[in-house]
Amino acid sequence: MQKLKKTYKFAFKTSLFITVTTTLLMSVFLWIIKAFSWLILPFAIILYAISFIVIQYRVERFIYRRVKRIYDDLTLLESTSLTNKAITTDMATLTKEIDKYAKDKKLEIETLKVREEYRKEFLGNVSHELKTPLFTVQGYLLTLLDGAKDDKKILSKYLSRANKGVERLIYIVKDLDMITKLEVGDLRLNIEVFDIVELVKNVFELLEMKAAKKKITLTFDIDYDKPIYVKADKERIQQVLTNLVVNSIKYGREKGTTEVSIENLIKNKAIVRVTDNGEGISKEHLSRVFERFYRVDKSGSRKEGGSGLGLSIVKHIIEAHDEKIYIESEEGVGSEFSFSLEKAE
Template identity: 80%
Template sequence: MSVFLYLFYTINILHILFFAFFTYSFSFLIIQYRVEKFIYKRINKIYKDLTLLESTSFRRHSITTDMATLTRQIDKYAKDKKLEIETLKVREEYRKEFMGNVSHELKTPLFTVQGYIETLLDGALKDKNVAEKYLERANKGVERLIYIVKDLDMITKLEVGDLRLNVTTFDIVDLVKSVFDLLEMKAAKKKISLMFDMDYKQPILVKGDEERIQQVLTNLVVNSIKYGHQNGTTEISIERLIKNKVIVRVTDNGEGIGKEHLPRLFERFYRVDKSGSRKEGGSGLGLSIVKHIIEAHDEKIYVESEVNVGSEFSFTLEKA
């Protein structure tokens, strides 16, 4: 108290207040500077650690001490990495499934051919009738292998852009009629009717690769015949979508496809029927080829289906 009273009466109160303010300000600035430097070092270290993993995201921005900004950036980075990891896991699963499907599709005809050839070498070659029958069956196995390899080659070319499209103007109505003529006998065996939804008296001209679009229609109609019910129908309609687009629909009243299969329907070798003895043949590449051909035309393909009701595949084309 004596010291306080002495200072109070001997020193000007303004000097005391000035000294207190100066001391407070000086201490505040020193602490502020040291704290900012400390935080900056820590944040800088976080940025450096992150830039080792993701250089493109963080080097473009100046380092900030704003914790909200840093938190948002780290959260974004974490979400991006989580998505990337999940995508890699999905791709890995897809790769494993794809390799398993490829081996399954190839080994069946390979073992068939091998079995017939070994039988012939074991002595069946001496019997002319048996030899001829076995050679024909082995030849069918080789044809199936060639069919699968050709389809794989086509998909690869479509994916990398090596397959060039010969874009011309053609009548889509005439093309559908040609496909119906080609598949008429195949449909007749299952008593399935191939028809238009209406009588198209005028041509509908579109732009595209006529040969590839014929392949698309053939694959879709063949699938509708394979999985259609006896005495069923496969109907094609051609509708004006917008001013410069038409949409071609292939509709059937067959088995239909479950909703859980629709997202993966266009994957290579993906089959709805997972049983070992598949009741219908084919390479398992048809729909994947269809999708790639349509996308090569910069168009879209759609599918709607319901089990035991039927399916509808549709794709767009540019109107000529």
């Protein structure tokens, strides 16, 4: 009843005003002619009902046509959304609805602006990543063309350095190609059952020399005597582990530690954690570390090398498995990357 009064308040009041006014006039007229006084009450009831129906209908149509035109002109809403429910004379509800959609559109616009900023930053990063090795290769080749090629020692050294620049370009392009395939779903996963403990050991062996240069210890949190079998693309998960361990070595402190742990979760999930005691990441950067080419270090230094795509590839591979990846980090303390995998029965 409360909702009915609120919704049709305008029609109620207007109909009542018309009925009272007309009934008074009719009463005066009938009193003057001294006839049919018994018609006053039925007349008032019928007039009120007719007035309410006509006013309610006309006001609804009036609001509908004008509000629909506003929606169509400003494209705040799909025009069809208005036909899904009746438009009433309750302007408070109508205003609330318009305000809600206006806020949604504002949020959408702000999101697009943020994405545009990310796009500009991404293009700038791509340009920088490709420009550096290109200019390096061009510099060495121009020096050779200017006459340095006649010196066999310089020729050999400069060609070797130019080749490294080309290799870096190929590395970046391959990583970009992989991310594109992962995003559009073109990269097929070869799901198989394998021992994740054995895979981690293989990654440690591959990166042992790289870690030794910074005197970083690669270790498990405990001795895993029994295998832990998971269902995933073994080659891709090895790539994930390699990228995470390489990342921990790059930004780990000298004589530090990179530790891998494997935990059994409830039901059929296992979680793999890669923890280091390196530089760590400040909170403001945590939400963006998985973006392509995003660098926490804004100085532009590329002393640690890499394509800048490693963590982005990691995220896409894990999500391609319908799993999740997480990060916890504290600046000056270290970082922990963890991801889930399906356990084999």
